[in-house]
Structure formats: structure tokens, C-alpha cells
Amino acid sequence: MRHYFARKLLIYGLTFVVAVSVDWAIPRFMPGNPVQNLVSRIALEPQSSHALTSYYMKAFNLNDPWWKEYLAFWGALFHGDLGRSIMQYPTPVSVLIMRALPYTLGLLLPAILLSWYAGNKVGAMAARRKVLDNSALPASYVLTATPYMWLAIVLAWLFGTTWHVFPIAGGYDFSLKASWSLPFVESLAYHWFLPFVSLFLVAFGGWAIGMRNMIIYELESDYANYLSSLGAPQRLIRKYAFRNALLPQITGLALALGAVVAGALVTEIVFSYPGLGSLILNAIQNEDYFLIQGIFLMLIVGILIANFVVDVVYLIVDPRTRTGMTGGS
């Protein structure tokens, strides 16, 4: 077990270092001078633009030798200093991110957990009943092939613009002030629902298909055949099959995280939901490099943590890893 964890932590540590290094390196090695780009977009008198240039050079640490910049970057990182946003100067990047993060997590966490749960349940049922299989399976394939943002667009258009059932902009009603009052919470939920459903549906499709295939595979396995030969009821065999099929679905959760997070971001953009997605869009349009870098790091850290959590869960659930023999990956 220690070997298992040591290996995982090594990979995550390595990944983190690589990611941070990539994050640091890209702006410095891209063609063109990012500082010149920034300054040239602001029409200024030569002296002012000169002053602005030297300010930015200092801010980017572009005056120091590269290894000094690199270390300074790591130092700032551990202080939680991600720099200041360019488009919303002088607000620190970390503040902007922290404002947007709860909205994104509020979409992501329920969507991931519920779609995983529901998808597995439906997939398992479809594996047993031919009737359900013939309807649920094609539907799941359609859902999983649907681009996240397109489903969001269609839902927003139908339920928002056309039928006026749900709102399609913002995290809450703009006329309300943020507080813990009932109308505000209601408004929050109201605005949350459509983006959540959109995320949920696409993710659901993938899990349902995966679980259905895994269950069919398990039901054909040797131990299932043996138990049937010894007269065991289907109830027992299904119970074993379900538990065994869940294991790869748990590792699958870690693998699918990247896709779902990307899906959440684009869904937010469609609904102008004030999470990281809309923040990224703004940052890109305004070429706010610090903000983009900060969000990137946030995503990396978040996903690494989530991966780690899934690994711990897998360790608890698959008895083979505990005995020191890696039955899984």
C-alpha cells in the first residue's frame, strides 16, 4: 500500500512541477514580446508607454536571468500570490479566482457525483433488461457525443428564450443583493438549475454506457459462470458483478475529470454564469495573462487533488490493493 501511494504522490508531484514550469515558461518562450503586445494596445505617449513597459517588465520579472525568475515564480506561488489582474488592475488574481470558484464548484461537484451515480445505476439496469437497453443505450450514446456547450445552448434557447421557464444569464437575479435571504437563495437555485442539468446529462451518458458494458463483461466472467453452475441465484451474481464493475468506473472518474471540468467552463460561458468559465473567456478576450496563468494553476491543483481523492477511494474499495498486489492499475 505504501508503494501504491508513494508512486501516486511521485506522479502528482512531478505533474505539478511540470505544469508550473510550463505555466512559467510559455509566455517567455512564445514568439513575440507579451509586454510589447500589452503596451501597444494602449495608445499612449512615448514617455508613458516607456514607463508602462518598464513596469510590466518588472512585474513579469523579465529583467532578471531566467533561473531567478523561475525561483521567484515558485516563491510567489507558495505565498498564494498569483499576481495582479491586468484587466481589473489592481485586483489580485487570487481574489478574482476565489470569487468565481464557488460557482464553478457548485456546478461541478453535484453534476459529477450525481451523473456518476445515476449513470452507473441506469447502466447496470440496462445490462439486465433488454427493453431498457434498447432505449437507454442509444440515448446515452447521443448524450455522450453531444458537445457540452451545444446542449447548454439548446437548453438555454428552449427553456430560456423560447419558453421562459428558466433564466439564462448570471448566477442570480441582478436586482437582488447577495445575502443569505430566501429570495436570494431561491434565485441562486433558479439560475443554477439549467447549467447543472446540461452538465449532468452529457456526463450521465458516458457513465451509463461504461457501466452497462462493464456489467455485461462481469456477468460473462468465469466466477459468474461458476456460481451459476453451483445454482446460485441471479441476485448474488448481480451483486458481485455490480461491485466488480464499479472498480474501473472509479478509476474512470479520475480520467474523465478533465473533460467534465472543460465542459463546466463552456457551460458557464453559455449561461454567463459567474464561475471560472466566464472568467477565462474574459481573460482571453482581454489578454490578461496573469489571470489566465492563475486559472490554469487553479485547474491543475484542483484536478490533482481530485485525482488523489479518487485514488484514496479506490484503495479503500478494491481489497486487492490493500494486500499489496495491484489488481487494478
Next chain:
Amino acid sequence: MKQKHEVLYFALRNRKLQVGGSIVLFFLVLALLGPALAQHAPLAYGGPPNHGPDVHYWFGTTAFGQDVFSQFVEGLRAGFLVGLLGGGIAAVVGMSIGFTAGYRGGWIDELLNMLTNVVLVIPTFAVLLIVAAYLTVRSVPIEAVFIGLTSWPWVARAVRAQTLSLTSREFIDMARMSGRGAAKIIATEIAPNMSSYLFMTFILLFGGSILAAATLDFIGLGPTNGISLGLMMNFSVLNAALQLGLWWWFVPPGLAIMLIVGGLYVMNVGLDEVFNPKLREM
């Protein structure tokens, strides 16, 4: 029945392959012939803005008076190109790494495994975000290269696992004794045994590439020149198409992606049935 003919026989009769294949083929033909049929250049202004579909503009116009239909077929072309290039690159990289790791074993395997795991864990989307944000000029092939270079880990893992099981068999020992080089053995003995699996993998990568490109384009990290399906959706949303109900602008691009990728997935299931006799329904 000779083996090749048997595969073809079942392939042509498999319902899922027929349905999925026809859908993908339809869009492919549309992508190839569409631009010739289009009456206007995709990015040309001149039409009435926000206009619904009619005789002159089959899919209506955008907020800038551009012809949605010609944008749509151009976008289809870009989509297929990205799928082919991105999927192809990912396939080549993933299979090379998988074969090498599985065949060689030892420290090469360990090293490649570590590499695979790191690339696997890094959220590719975030990396693409960073890189694409800094490249001021982007084209479809460049986008395809990025996608290809980040979506190969699962392929490497799967190919490695299969290669490991094949490598332990006697016929590989014989091939090794014959003195042939590793690359040759992999190409002539191992890969052909997995050919069906490799083909199916490529189809999945193709579809995945199209989806990844659409997502990138939608955020604004797509090609800086030309048009794509994701870009169409991006522009539509940014220009209040949702609020104005300009459905002809945002429904076709996403619908096309859903149908093409869905068709590819269904084809994949069909191929699985063709290659794996146990799955064929009696």
C-alpha cells in the same frame, strides 16, 4: 470463408456500421461538396443581418450578415481535418509509446509509464488554454497538433497492455531469434494482431479530436483565421443569438458535431461486433 472476406461480409451487414457509417459519410460528402454549392463566401458580409433561412441563405445569416450555410460547410471541413490530423497524431504517438513500452519492458517501460501518467493527469484542456492563449496566430493544423499531443495517454496504456500479452507468446520469441529489429517485429508481428483494435482506437480519437477542437474554439482559442463549427457557436453566443432566438446560427454546428461523433461511436460498437464474433447477435 477467407478471413478478410468474412470480416467484410459481416461489416457490410452490421446495422450499427451501416447507420453510423452513413451519417458520417453524409457529412463528409457535405463537407467536400458543400463549399462548391454555397452561394456566398463564408466570411463575406453583405446579407441582411440576423435573417432566418430562406431561398438565398439556406441556413439564414449571422449578426454580421454572413451566410450561415457556407460557414457551416467550411466548418465541417475544418472539423474533419482536425479529427483526421489530431486523431492521427494522437494515434501515432500513443501507439508508438505503447508498443515500445510493452515490447521492450524494463527501464524503458518504467520511463514511458511515468511520462504517460504525467500527461494523463495534466488536464489537457488547461495546457491547451495556456499555449493557445499565447500564440497570437493559430490555425487548424496547429490546433490539431496540440490536441494530438495531449490526447494519446489512454491509447498508450491500452496498446502497451495488449503488446505485453502478445510479446510473451512464442511466435515473438521466434521472430526475435530470426534477428529482426524491434521496429520490424512490432510492425510485422504485433501490430497486425491488434489491427482491429488499433482501427477502433483511431475512430475514437477522431471523434474525440472533433469534440476537443469544438470546445477550444468555443472559448476563443480556435483558429484565428477561417471558420469552424466551434467558432460559429462562439460567435453566436457572443452576439446575443440566444437572446434573439437566432436558432439557425447555433443549432446546425452543434447538431452536426453530435451526429458525426455519435455516428463514429456507433460505428465503433458495430466494428467491435464485426471483429469479435462472440458479440454478434444470433
Next chain:
Amino acid sequence: MGLVVDDLAVYYRTLAGDVRALDGVSFAVGDGEIMGLAGESGCGKSTLGKALIRLDGRMRYIRGSVELDGRPVPVWDDLAMNALRFGEISIVPQYAMSALNPTRKIGMMVDELLHSRGIDPKPLHAELFRRLELVGLDPHVLGMYPIELSGGMKQRAVMVISTLLDPSLLIADEITSALDVSNQKAVAEALVEFRDRGFVKSTIMVTHDLSVLYQVADTILVMYAGRLAEKGPAETIIHAPRHPYTKLLIGALPEVGIRYGEHKLVSIPGRPPSLLEPAEGCRFRERCPFASGRCVKQPPFCDVGDGHALACWREAA
């Protein structure tokens, strides 16, 4: 008492038609008898073994009757067979090494299996421990996961589990095929031990390995292409076979202690016939060195005395 099988036929459904894997076999196995069921791949022995306990999805019952201890065995009725499985008829499968749920401790799986059949596991624990020790396994294996056991250990564990309820008929399907020689000996001896102690009444041992049968079986039944070729006491079959196929089969066996300098090891030329639309008559006649005009008609399976029977125009009938 024991097992009586009469004209049992089971085909496999395929896209190309019915494969006549088991085409009318009749035989009997007495109480306390270990009958070896031998033949090359595809002769129908595994099909026979499986048909007696559970037809899988592709198998189709065609005709025939099976009786165990005087009572009929409804092999065509999956649900009715459940009452007999494990308690009366049991099987040690060909895939015994992967027959245990990989994510369940072995003891837990056994308990849950017994529970699900409506049997309280606790009174059986003592006997379970004794039998495990009998086959050379430490009862602590019950607290382990299958991945922690070697192939031979898993095989023996499955043997113990399958015979826990003292079945009247045990089908042992290729239980030595995947093992090394010393494990083969242990497993074969365990089988005999079970019979001697009365855990199992009749045993059918399906294998392609005649040498193991020679050590362990009382009688041997040789099958070819879905039909019976020869049956008799093990001594007779090995040392004095009369059916041409059996003779060639025995002749292909290397003997211990003899150098094959001058004599070549002879294998039987040709291949078994396709069972999709088999030709009329004796199925061995394409490869039989003694085939004649009579062989276009299927020879009956006749007794030639001393519990020895075979199907051949030249040798009997």
C-alpha cells in the same frame, strides 16, 4: 444407482447451422466409480460434462434422458436443474483458476454462496476446514483473496468448495490441464481421496490426458466427433484397446523408460470431421486405417464382455 445417460444429444447453435457436438451418447456410471472421459479437442467431452449440469446460452438440448440415483434429471430445464446443482450434481470447472470472485475473500464467498442456496454455513465450517487440510491447504486461505493463491492452490480450493455438499455426481472438467506435473499428481490424488471417503459418489473426469486417467480412473470412455468410440475398464482401454481410434491414441503416447531411436512417435493423420453437417456413418472412417464399405453405416455401441463396449464394425457387432 448412479448415473444413467440414454441417447443424449446437445447441439450448438451457430449462424451457419447446428454443430452436432454431442450426437447421441448412452452410458452409465456406478456409485463409487471414477469414469474418465477422454478424446481429442472438439470430440464433445466438455459438452457432455457441461450438459449434465448447466447448458450455456449457445447449447441446445435435442433429445435424450438422464437419470441420477433413479430419479430423472431435467437437463433441458434450467430452473428445475437449480434444485440439483451443488447438492446432487456439482462441477469443478475447466477455468477453476479464475472461478473465484477476485474481490471477495474466499471464505466469505463460500458463506454467501451457501446462504444464497438457503443453507446455513456455520455447521459446515468444521467440515470445510477438514477438507481443506485434506488437500493440503491451510484453512487460513479462507481469509485470503484469490490473487494471493497459486494456480494449484486455487484448483484444490475449488475442488473442496464444489464437493462441500457431498454431491452424487461430480464432473471434473480438465482439472489437471493447466497444472504442472507435481500439482497434477496432488489434484488427481485428491479426487481419488474424495471418492474413497464418500464425499462424492460418481465422478466423471473429463480430460484429454490419458496418462492421468490411467493413474486414477476405474473406467475410461473414449469419445470421437460427438459419439462414443469405446468404453471399458482403465486397464483394458490402455493395454488392450480394440477400437481403431483408441489404438492409435494409445500408440501416440510416449512410454516412460523407452528411447525413441528407431520408432517414430506416430500421431493420427488427418483431422476430426466438421460437426456442422457430418457425413453418414462412422465418423472416424476418413482417418481409420481399417475403414471399409460397411462403415458408411453408423456401427452400434456393443458390449464385448467384461464391461467393455465399442462401436466398430470390424471389431464388434
